[in-house]
Amino acid sequence: MTDWFVVDFTLEELKLLGVNQRFSFRDQQYNGKFPIITFEEYISIAQDAKRVVGIYPEIKNPVFINQQVKWSDGKKFEDKFVEILKKYGYKGSYGSKEWLKQRAFIQSFAPGSLTYVANLTDLPKVFLIDDVTIRTEDTNQQTYYELTSGSYLDFIKNYVIGIGPWKDTVVTTKNNYLDEVTDLVAKAHACGLQVHPYTFRNENSFLHYDFHQDPYVEYDYWINKIGVDGLFTDFTGSLHNFQEKTSPLS
Structure with missing residues (x-):
């Protein structure tokens, strides 16, 4: 291109x-x-907040970046990415005391990039999935993965804490209505992996008819019926309000 x-x-x-x-x-x-804004400016927004605000940066197109950019010290895009996270104190495995002080997840569509980063930091990583039938971006090889197979999930769980699938791979749709619930969440949970589907948006053009133009009904369906562990949303305020109103402690 x-x-x-x-x-x-x-x-x-x-x-x-x-x-x-x-x-x-x-x-x-x-x-x-x-x-x-730069990555460091993005981090400063979170760190300047009066409460703990987590970040969820994506290693975006690492294959392309590493092909086009050659750093003088011989390092890769992933090395530079992790160096910045360490510079600002992001460290620790998921749920650890270190991690709870400054929460961060690392996300990427490239499994090879995530396995490489696993040797650089113990921060939790999430493997993004677009369509389970398309070619997977990988810094080491170009190959087709059967992403829903137990064998593949058994492999990737050694490097990530979860998957971030396009939500239509979890629940298929037909004529803007929900159709069939796939077994992706069940298989991921059986492997001990979290599931964080994307992307949730409040606008009517993105809400399936089943939710009657109400994003809170959609959140309730995915969290309480489908049983996902996290969500990617363009409207964090709405999700926060839903959590506050439905929390057992509220």
């Missing part, structure tokens, strides 16, 4: 760009008013 990519520009040049809202039906009034 021929195009302009982030790696074709310096940070100074990228800072000249203004961020735009990609969905036309969302608020457009801030288009062009704010620059792209």
Whole structure:
């Protein structure tokens, strides 16, 4: 593919760009008013908060980045990524005292990248899944994985604490209605893996008819009926409100 990519520009040049809202039906009034932020600036937003705010950064397109960028010290994109996390104190396995102080998950669609990172940090990692029938991005090899097979999940569980599947791979849809619940969650849980599906959005165009245009009904379905362990959402405030209202302690 021929195009302009982030790696074709310096940070100074990228800072000249203004961020735009990609969905036309969302608020457009801030288009062009704010620059792209760096990973470290993103981290500072979380660390400047008055409470513990976790981060969930993605190692984005590591195969492409490592092909296009050659660091002078011979390190890889993943090395640089983990160095920044360590610089700001992110460490510890899931649920440990160290991790609870500054919570972070690492996510990626590339299993080879996650297995590489597993040797650099014990922070919890989540393997993202788009469509179980498509080729998996991998820094070591290009191959087809039977992502729903017990054998593959048995392999990946040695490196990650969970999977982050596209939600239509968990519950299929038909004519904008929910259709069949697959066995992906059951198989993942049987392997001791968490399941964090994506992406949940409040807009009617993203809500299946079963939820009657109510995102809280959707959250309830996925958390309490499907039994997922986490969610990727564009509307964190809505999910937080749902959790507060439905918590046994509220």
